[in-house]
Amino acid sequence: MSCPSAEELSALYDGVVPRDAARALREHLSTCPRCAQEFATLHRLLKVAARPAVPAGLAQRARGLTRSSPPGKSIRPEQRLSRQKPRSLSRR
Amino acid sequence: MPARTADRPIALIEQVIRGDEAAWHTLVESYLGFLYALAWRYARDDEDVAEELVLSVLEGLRRPDAEGRSFYRLRRYLESLARIGARSRFVTWLALVAKNLFCDWFREQGGRKVLPKEIEMLDALDREIFRAVFWEGGTERDAWERLRARRPDLSPEEFERHLLHVYRHLSQRNFWCVYQDLLRRAPARVLGDGGPGEGRPLDVPGAERPDQVLERSEVEAAARRVAEVLERAIATLPPVTRQVVRFAWRQGLSGEAIARAMGFRNRQRVYDELARARRRIRAYLRRAGVDLDEARQVQADIADAWAKIPADDDLSDPFSASVPMPLKSREPQGGAR
Numbered sequence: 483m484s485c486p487s488a489e490e491l492s493a494l495y496d497g498v499v500p501r502d503a504a505r506a507l508r509e510h511l512s513t514c515p516r517c518a519q520e521f522a523t524l525h526r527l528l529k530v531a532a533r534p535a536v537p538a539g540l541a542q543r544a545r546g547l548t549r550s551s552p553p554g555k556s557i558r559p560e561q562r563l564s565r566q567k568p569r570s571l572s573r574r
Numbered sequence: 575m576p577a578r579t580a581d582r583p584i585a586l587i588e589q590v591i592r593g594d595e596a597a598w599h600t601l602v603e604s605y606l607g608f609l610y611a612l613a614w615r616y617a618r619d620d621e622d623v624a625e626e627l628v629l630s631v632l633e634g635l636r637r638p639d640a641e642g643r644s645f646y647r648l649r650r651y652l653e654s655l656a657r658i659g660a661r662s663r664f665v666t667w668l669a670l671v672a673k674n675l676f677c678d679w680f681r682e683q684g685g686r687k688v689l690p691k692e693i694e695m696l697d698a699l700d701r702e703i704f705r706a707v708f709w710e711g712g713t714e715r716d717a718w719e720r721l722r723a724r725r726p727d728l729s730p731e732e733f734e735r736h737l738l739h740v741y742r743h744l745s746q747r748n749f750w751c752v753y754q755d756l757l758r759r760a761p762a763r764v765l766g767d768g769g770p771g772e773g774r775p776l777d778v779p780g781a782e783r784p785d786q787v788l789e790r791s792e793v794e795a796a797a798r799r800v801a802e803v804l805e806r807a808i809a810t811l812p813p814v815t816r817q818v819v820r821f822a823w824r825q826g827l828s829g830e831a832i833a834r835a836m837g838f839r840n841r842q843r844v845y846d847e848l849a850r851a852r853r854r855i856r857a858y859l860r861r862a863g864v865d866l867d868e869a870r871q872v873q874a875d876i877a878d879a880w881a882k883i884p885a886d887d888d889l890s891d892p893f894s895a896s897v898p899m900p901l902k903s904r905e906p907q908g909g910a911r
Contacts, residue, residue: 485713488670489654492662497837499660508835511825512817516714518825520670525831527669533611540610540625544602547632 485517486510495524583664587652591645602632608665609672616676627676634675647671681708692743699725703733704740800864807858811851818847 486494486507493499494507511518583604589597606628613627639646655661693704702724706717718733808819814836821832822844829841838844 484715487650487654487658488667488674489651489662490658490660492666492670493654493658493660495834496662496666497834498662499658503659504837508817511835512820515825518821518827521835522825522827522831523673524666524670525828525834527612527615527673528666529830530611530615533607534614534624536607536610537621537625540628541603541606543625543629544606544632545599547629547636 485514491517491521491524495521495528584652587648587664591648591652593644598636605665605668608668612669612672613676616673616680627672627679630679631672631675634671634678693740696740696743699728700736700740700743703736707737707740803859803862803864804855806862807855808851810858811854815847815851815854818844819851822848 490499490503490507494504494511497504499507511521583601586597586601586604590601609628609631610624613624613631617624617627635647636645637647638644639649643649651661651664651667693701696704702721703717706721707714710717710720714737718728718730721728721733808816811819818832818836821827821835822829827835829844832844833839833841836844
């Protein structure tokens with residue numbers, strides 16, 4: 483089989499894939515280093531214990547994202563740059 | 575069998591896809607903390623980078639497909655129930671998508687259309703494969719299929735060989751997540767199936783000392799001999815045990831991750847399967863006349879090279895560090911170094 487999609491891999495992780503499909507996915511993962519690594523990385527990510535507080539500025543920027551990019555339009559690089567904080571200031 | 579799903583905020587996502595901005599706000603607020611926690615791991619204490627990573631994921635979720643349909647990733651997630659007969663929890667899917675988008679972001683920061691210097695030095699096919707895999711996106715298989723359209727004679731083996739070559743030359747700065755991938759895969763190749771990179775963990779940059787160069791071919795030849803017998807031994811194991819062994823020794827997955835992949839209730843079953851595999855493999859090796867001391871020495875040499883590779887502090891996992899060495903499984907962790 484070809485490499486599984488994000489949907490297939492995450493469904494396998496959650497144990498919700500029908501049995502036959504799960505068997506095929508496992509077989510693929512056991513012989514495809516890249517997909518096995520993807521699976522292992524997913525496992526590590528979901529074990530994230532420390533939850534750093536979300537900076538207030540990020541929540542604002544996330545809201546601003548909606549206004550600057552309505553559904554159907556992706557953000558242009560120059561838009562992203564204009565939102566970026568000057569690193570030297572944010573470090574102080 | 576009826577399709578199965580796990581809990582997820584489906585109604586909210588459906589509203590988002592229909593263009594409900596308030597639902598989008600709710601979705602973002604609900605998962606911002608989760609995304610930031612994921613990003614924090616990748617950003618290595620850099621708040622600015624963490625924020626940019628989170629925003630790149632939100633942008634990625636809103637992005638339209640080629641036909642202009644917005645939120646195409648969320649659509650794919652919703653449609654997975656019909657397409658593959660299952661839908662994961664939203665957080666599981668989101669973590670995987672976020673990780674991929676983080677990698678895209680780091681790649682873009684490395685200079686999207688300028689080949690890294692170490693890749694520029696490689697031959698034309700290597701460079702083409704680099705562009706196909708790292709610039710054009712998709713899976714490696716997608717990249718191979720695209721390349722096949724231009725180079726009909728490109729075999730999967732040749733593609734894999736060149737791709738490994740590219741991986742070996744990529745610097746940490748240019749693609750640290752691929753490098754990480756390479757490090758984790760390196761020791762498992764000793765037990766590989768004779769494919770590209772077989773028995774060459776010492777090729778990892780920085781792993782080789784000058785005095786090791788002369789010994790390397792002998793070590794590799796011995797490793798290959800042992801690996802061949804090991805492969806035959808593994809082939810005799812029951813299917814479930816064999817799969818666990820492949821996950822643990824070849825792919826380097828942790829016990830917990832293997833339990834997840836195999837659908838076991840807990841990782842104890844993984845350890846039990848591995849213990850059974852070791853017993854059977856030892857017996858097989860004895861019958862095949864393989865000198866266990868020599869096999870252990872091969873493993874020790876590999877462990878020595880492995881120890882020279884900079885450790886990834888976030889990803890240290892005592893289980894996965896010990897399992898690629900099946901023949902010295904009863905020895906203390908540091909004993910072979």
